[in-house]
Amino acid sequence: MPVIKGILFDKDGTLVDFQATWFAIGDLMALQAAGGDRANANTLMEAAGYDYEKHCFRADSVFAAGTNADIVALWYPDLSPAERQAKVNFFDTFTAEEGAAQSVALPGSKEAVASLHSRGFRIGLATNDSTGGAEKTLLALGIAQMFDAAYGYDAVANPKPAPDSIYAFSDLTGLKPSEIAMVGDNRHDLEMAKAGGALAIGVLSGTGTRESLMPLADVVLNSIADLPAYLTDQV
Known part of the structure; x- marks a missing residue:
């Protein structure tokens, strides 16, 4: 295996506790x-991937892995293209502000990023959130200075699972x-890695399961807290 010199992190479920951060935002x-109808809102949340029995988002669901454009397409199928784009822009702004304000770092994630940065790894973020939301979250977590770049779905021609961010x-x-x-935590992340020729590392800290990630992953770790040790062992 080539020596890894750069790392692209997914955001939600990898750096940030997805369930703790996003249920309240998605519900709003x-x-x-x-239109304020509670029962209808629950139906929309279920369609987007929330499992009310298990109190979590399903792996690889629209809300777990998709973009705001995917959510708008699902929830507002009858909008005109102009109306749909306006709604996407609104949700991008809303989720950027609220996602950063509500972001809960996963245990050990900030320490892992700091360790890898101190060892000279180039570090980036690749997310299907907006670029503005990604940058605001990194600032809120206090780790933005360690990242070379953040790529949201609107920063590249084709978002995950396409390899554009790689x-x-x-x-x-x-x-x-091959050095990245x-x-x-989702199949979209690993599909992007495979399509772009990067090492595919799955983590179990988000919505993905070992069963959903193993077929695509080169390795599955419990969380990125285990990543510094794993990359040390690869040298």
């Missing part, structure tokens, strides 16, 4: 889409894709 979005990070850092690890 669904209530607005439902190529952009490769161009920025001068690293080959993509770390995430």
Whole structure:
């Protein structure tokens, strides 16, 4: 295996506690889409991937892995293209502010990023959130200065699972894709890694399960807290 010199992290479920951060935000979005109707809002949340019996988002669901554009397409199927784009823009602004304000770092995630940064790894973020939301969250967590770049779905021509963010990070850092690890909790993250020629590292700290991640992952870790030790062992 080539020596890994750069790491692209997914955000929600990898750096940030997805369930703790996003249920309240998603619920507010669904209530607005439902015109304040509680039962209809619950139906919309279920369609987007929330399991009310298990109190969590389903792996690889629209809310867990998709973009705001995917959510708008699901919840507002009858909007015109212009109306749909306006709604996407509204949700991008809303989730950027609220996602940063409500963000809960996963245990050990900030320490892992700091450790890897101190060892000279180039570090980036690749998310299907908006770029503004990603940057605001990194600032809120106090780790923005350790990241070379943040790529939201609106920063590249094609979001995850397309490999555009890997190529952009490769161009920025001068690293080959094979020298980059993509770390995430959903199949979208690992599909992007495979498509772009990067190392695919799955983590169990988000909505993905070992069963859902193993077929695509080069390795599955409990969380990114285990990543510094894993990369030390690869040298």
